[in-house]
Amino acid sequence: MPVDTELEHLPAALRWREWMGRIEAVIFAASEPVTREILARVVGKSCNIDLIIDDIRDELRGRPYELVSVAGAWQHRTRKNYADAIRAATGQGADSSAGRSLSQLENLVLMCIAYFQPITRAELSSFFGKEVSRDLIGVLRSQDFIASGPRSPTQGAPYTYVTTRTFMSHFGLNTLRDLPDFDALEDAGLLSKEKLLAGESPFGLLGGEDPSDGEPSGVEEIGQTE
Structure with missing residues (x-):
């Protein structure tokens, strides 16, 4: 009826x-x-x-x-x-739908995808000075934080990655402009795609030790501004 x-x-x-x-x-x-x-x-x-x-x-x-x-x-x-x-x-938080906590490296890769989407795995690898593995991408996909985006116009037309509505919901974002300190970081050049690809990483991982998978994150998760 x-x-x-x-x-x-x-x-x-x-x-x-x-x-x-x-x-x-x-x-x-x-x-x-x-x-x-x-x-x-x-x-x-x-x-x-x-x-x-x-x-x-x-x-x-x-x-x-x-x-x-x-x-x-x-x-x-x-x-x-x-x-x-x-x-x-x-025994659960207010929002327990996202599965296990991300490791530091997984969290930082997710941060890069959030700020620079659509972005390829090769570009992510350039940011960190080492390969971002398919397994790591698989972790983010399994929690529905990222999905495949349009193919890149670069040689070989690789897939790009973008964040999802689950990502927005989990981190309490209405739009991507709500990402913490977006304007300030962009104005300061800390999140310039060109600078990152040139090796000027603000993440402190280039040339350093890799965080082990499953290790609790040593940085604030995206969207946690309190």
């Missing part, structure tokens, strides 16, 4: 409340961020989804969960200050 999206039989205030309930229910039931296109299926043409989201967020103030923007979509998420309580009760 088709859903009545316009709800013209209801007074304006009740229509708005029903739209709010539908949108929150759809987001709550989803296992991944919900796009505007999906939400538009359950509300009327005159419904302003952004204002609905704002009203839902207002009602959730003081609750242990919130509505967050992720890669242009929306998702319910437990507030960070309840992570310790969740971990104590379940």
